[in-house]
Amino acid sequence: MKFRSIGSMKVSALGLGCMGMSEYYGDQKEEDSIATLQHALSLGVNFFDTADQYGLGKNEALVGRALSSVRPNVHIATKFGFVRNDAGEVVEINGSPSYVKQACEASLKRLNTDYIDLYYLHRVDARVPIEETIGAMKMLVDEGKVRYIGLSEASPQTIERAHAIHPIAALQTEYSIWSRDIESEVLPLCRDLNIAVVPYSPLGRGFLSGTIKSTDTLAENDYRRKTPRLQGDNLQHNLSLLQHLEEIAQQLKISTSQLALAWLLANGEDLIPIPGTKKISYLEENMAAVDIKLPEDVKRFIDTIAPIGAAAGDRYPEHSMKLLNK
Structure with missing residues (x-):
């Protein structure tokens, strides 16, 4: 495993997103999830991502x-x-x-720990000045309950205001070959402020793995059935994009998942993607991407076929899109 930095922490270049082990991506088996988590350790993974809302707290307890x-x-x-x-x-x-303190205490209890390494505000509360939220999170750092503070899906203006109150160590945001919007403003700002970027959904919620050609193959309770990018004409357009990536991966003798992850890792040492999976086989495939070095001509070709805005459809349904870039 290779390692990258968030503050003084040396974290595995690829972390493990744990959300799908408890909710959203169809059914789960706890024994399989625990086996996957433990196998991740054997592969050198030391960075694990969860949230209090995943499975209504069950995911934190599992982790x-x-x-x-x-x-x-x-x-x-x-x-x-x-x-x-x-x-x-x-x-x-x-x-x-008041909720910052309440939520942290509940997470500490579920995680069975007395400190959290990286504590994110999952989405910005438009009703509360970010200075007040970060001020309360800073108190958790002062108390030793949190080591580093992060934001998720925040706007450049919010990031700057938050960083002025207490250093923001990491920004978690969607970033992948088909979600490159952060490259215009957010990523440059994070680099100016020395904020690590933690891309979630680096495989486009599984689409960039090539395993989803129709939502009909997804479980009835899989929330991706409602994802705009997997509907109708959007899906057909995005499948054309995927076909180009599959052809590149085939030429390089790697999987499309490995191509997508290697592309992200090659975009900067300050990027720490967190692909999620419940299966050991996918975990091993994903983690092998840390050893793949993409040729420069391949990177340039991907920039040509998948520039910012190349994917058709929004990342989320309308109500969830309203919570982004706040």
């Missing part, structure tokens, strides 16, 4: 159980901000100082 015996040797990132009811519906985004 806590699986990693408790190796806690000093791993870096756990979690997030707060989404408030959901018992039915799983999002009620609000809450970034109030």
Whole structure:
């Protein structure tokens, strides 16, 4: 495994996104998820990403159980901000100082730990000045409950305001071959401020792996069935883009997943993608990407066929898009 930096932490160049182990991507088997988490450790992965809202807290508890015996040797990132009811519906985004403290205490308990390595505001609460939210998160750092502070899907203006209150160590945002919007403003700003970028969905929610050619193959409870990029004409357009990537991968004798991850890793040492999976076979395939060096002509060709805005359709349904870039 190769390693990159978030603050003083040396984290594996590829982390493991744990969301799908508890929700959103069809059914889950806890024993398979724990086996995958433990196998990740054997591959050198030491950076694990969860959030309090994944599985209504179940994902944090799962990660806590699986990693408790190796806690000093791993870096756990979690997030707060989404408030959901018992039915799983999002009620609000809450970034109030009182909720910051409440959410952190609950996450610490579920994770079975006394500190969080990287604590993100999952989405920006438009009702609360970011200075107040970050001020409360800074108090958690001062108390030793949080090591580093992060933001997720924040606008450049919010990032600058937050960073003025307390150093932001990492920005988590969607970034992949078919989601390159951050390259125009967000990524340059993060580099100016020495903020690491943690791309989630680096495989386009599985689409860039080449395994999704129709939503009919997805489980009934898989939320990707409602993803705009996988609908109708959008899907057909995006499949054409995928075909180009599959041809490149075939020429390089690697998988399209490995191509997508190697492309991200080649875009800067400050990028730490967190591909998620529940399966050991996919985990091994993904982690092998750290040893792949893309030829410069391949990178240039990908820039040509998949520039900013190349994918058809929004990243999320309309109600979720409204929460981005705040």
